[in-house]
Amino acid sequence: MHSKYVYVIGGGLAGTEAAFYLYKKGINVTLYEMRPHKMTTAHSTPYLAELVCSNSFKSEELTNAHGMLKREMNILGSFLLDIAGKTRIPGGKALVVDRNRFSSMVTNVLGKKIKIERREIVDIPKNDFIIISTGPLTSRGLSEKLKEIIGIEHLFYFDAVSPIVSFDSLDMDKAFFGSRYGYGKDYLNCPMKKEEYEKLIEAILSGGKYLPHIAEDLFFEGCLPIEEMARRGKDTLRFSLMKPVGLSIPRKFTDVYAVVQLRKENREGTMWNIVGFQTRLKYSEQKRVFRMIPCLKNAEFLRFGKIHRNTYLNSPKVLDIFGKLRQNIFIAGTLLGVEGYMESAVTGIIAGINAFRSLQGLKNLLPPRGTMIRGLYDYISTPKENFQPINANFGLIELYKKGRNVSKKEYRMQLVERSTKKLEVWRNKYEI
Ligand SMILES: Cc1cc2nc3c(=O)[nH]c(=O)nc-3n(C[C@H](O)[C@H](O)[C@H](O)COP(=O)(O)OP(=O)(O)OC[C@H]3O[C@@H](n4cnc5c(N)ncnc54)[C@H](O)[C@@H]3O)c2cc1C
Structure with a gap:
């Protein structure tokens, strides 16, 4: 018997979005974050949603894949984009934030709304709804547990990504x-x-x-x-x-x-x-x-192309199309096989939506085809010889024929407008 609680493991970009969505929906949620008791090799603060490297969330231009993704996240009520708007600093066409103000505000706002426990989780409760979003530097203890569940060959520790x-x-x-x-x-x-x-x-x-x-x-x-x-x-x-x-x-x-x-x-x-x-x-x-x-x-x-330490699952093999490991276990963030701050965050929103729906006994959902979010999930669930993480890009979008006299920019704008409309209809229909 499942409880009416959701436990989110990992308070990074994905975990904080998931936790906030569930809070908005009136669900009891506990977020577990191991820092500051146990730090990773990249994090240096106790804040949730710490930005470990760049302080940029990339382009806001709608004809850029990252801009399109942000628009979709705004439609779904992204918590992190709201905080980013309040802590932004000048950055040209990119959304750039004051990293400490951003992460401390996320920590303060969320801390007033949900229960946050500072400890490392190394076991996965069997009967509760869980979102695992422990990121590229998932602790060794939890990695061992994941290996037990999915098999040693399906947990990767390294990103060796070709262009x-x-x-x-x-x-x-x-x-x-x-x-x-x-x-x-x-x-x-x-x-x-x-x-x-x-x-x-x-x-x-x-x-x-x-x-x-x-x-x-x-x-x-x-x-x-x-x-x-x-x-x-x-x-x-x-x-x-x-x-x-x-x-x-x-x-x-x-x-x-x-x-x-x-x-x-x-x-x-x-x-x-x-x-x-x-x-x-x-x-x-x-x-x-x-x-x-x-x-x-x-x-x-x-x-x-890139090369760095990154823990992620062989998602096409071990997860369902919604990013679920079991009926009650959702995976979000880089662990799922996305890369980038915003890509990680958006999978937190989707995991939150589907954990909520599962609690209500409703079927799980993905945004409609044509959206960047759906493109990411379709990529992650498509079997591949050598599965490597993916970022938002226009190659993921379901295309239709470009008119002969339409410029690339205009065409992309059409794709964005189409996805926006579809996503708004979807959000309203399912009361997301
Ligand atoms: C070194 C490095 C630099 C990066 N730089 C960039 C960049 O500049 N731009 C960009 O877009 N992307 C970057 N990325 C990729 C990625 O976008 C970020 O790592 C992003 O933070 C991932 O979000 P997440 O929510 O999946 O994981 P995280 O944001 O890392 O959150 C995971 C959280 O889980 C906690 N945790 C881990 N194990 C446990 C456990 N067992 N119990 C409880 N808590 C646990 C961690 O402490 C952490 O707070 C970088 C990745 C790395 C490793």
Whole structure:
């Protein structure tokens, strides 16, 4: 028998949104946060919703995927965006906050409304409704418990993310479909000549890189960053992931010295992953350097490559489409396989909505197709060979044909307007 309580484990971006939503709905909610008794390697304060690195929530422009996500979150009554509005500082087109004022205000406001217990949770109660939102640095004790439940192979500790580009932006005259050794046509291959390859290697080696955030951010041998492979020898990549062998290369491509492979990232084929290009190159450098690959000359980057310590579940395998591990256990935040402050926060709202509905005996819901939120959830529940976390981007949105005389900006605005209307109807219909 389930109780009429919800327990939220982890008071970060996702957990605070979930807890606030449940409070608004009149549910008894207890939020467990292990800090300050037990700190993570990235947090430095006792505040809830601490921003561990940047103090920016990214763009507010509606034609930017992050701006679109924020509009959807506002429609769903985001608690954190409300506090962000009260603590913002100038940041151009981005929503930038005074980090201490932001997190302390979240802590104070929430502390007056719900019960907050400061302790590490290492066990998961069986019969209550639980939202687990313990983030990328989930404590070891709880990670062990999660491993017991889902199996050791389905809990990941490391993000080695390769960039994703939009299909529309690829130069298809410089690429061909085909898999190595004749196994289907799942890959898009971008051939390179010797000179192009050598320039690319040079640029990868000399390009500006991010330093690891924390000591645990170092790479491991099983998944080396592209720059580390390049550092080990100028032919290392050409003899490994860029080897030009086993492919039926169309005759128009001559003197092929290396091949970069791209793999489909979503069902619709709008997003393509540059295979094996996990990297710590700065985002601006990724654009500059990877656009040296002929078929990526005008590539639009939907997600940049990165490498850092991150705990997350193999969600497509172990969760249902609503992000549930069991009928009473909801997962939210980066643990679910999203990345970014706002992406984490919005999954807290959705977990809150569905925990509330479950308590009422109502069926679980997701926002309608066409919204950025739905795009994130569809991505997370689609089975993949190598599941990697995702951020908000237009490749996730259900598209329709762009009018011939419509600019990209106008088209995106149409997508935003469509999603806004759909989401408002959905919110009103289900009394979200
Ligand atoms: C080093 C680092 C830097 C990052 N920088 C950025 C950035 O600049 N911009 C960006 O958009 N994203 C960034 N991210 C990614 C991500 O957006 C943030 O980590 C975000 O805070 C994740 O939200 P969350 O709610 O899932 O987890 P968190 O915000 O980390 O919240 C999880 C909470 O759970 C607590 N907790 C953990 N285990 C337990 C337990 N067993 N019991 C009780 N409490 C527990 C933690 O103390 C923490 O407060 C970064 C991630 C890392 C690791």
